[in-house]
Amino acid sequence: MSLTLDVLVQQEADLQLEQFNHETAWALGTMLKNHAEVKQASVAIEVYAFGQILFSYAMAGTNPDHQDWIRRKRNSVLRFGKSSFYLGLYNACKQREFESQPHIDAREYCAHGGSFPLRIQGCGLVGAVTVSGLPQEEDHQLVTDALQQILQPRQGK
Secondary structure, eight states, X not given: OOOOHHHHHHHXXXXXXXXXXXXXXXXXXXXXXXXXXHTTOOXXXXXXXXXXXXXXXXXXTOOXXXXXXXXXXXXXXXXXXXXXXXXXXXXXXXXXXGGGSTTOOTTTOOOOSOEXXXXXXXTEEEEEEEEESSOHHHHHHHHHHHHXXXXXXXXXX
C-alpha cells in the first residue's frame, strides 16, 4: 500500500483505542519488540502516554542516537497531533522541509516516520508510540501493524 496523506489520515482515524493504560502500553511495546525480532530488525521502541514513558526498549545494535530520534519524533506527534510520517509527507507536498521552518527547532522536533499518535476514542490524544532504527516508512508500518493487532479483538465484536 502506498502511503498517501489520505491513507495516513485514515490510519489515524481507524487506529484509536477504546482504552489505554499501563498494561496496554506493555502489550503494545512487547508486540513491537516481537514484530521487530521476526523481521530481524534492530530498533528502539517507546510507548509514551500521560506525560511519562511507559515502555522503552533498545534492541542490540541500536545506539543513543535512536533514543534522540524517538524523542524528537514523539515531540512532533504530541505538538501537532499527527504521525511523524504524515508531518514529513505533508511538508514534502508543500515543497518544504519540516525541520527548516522558522517555528521548528530541529533539535527538538523531526518529521521522520515512526511515531504515531495514541488516541482514546472520545477522549483524544494521550501519547505516542515510536520506533526508530529502520527506514522511516518501515518504522511507521511496524507501529501501525502493532496497533492494528492490538485493536483486532475490538474489531471482531
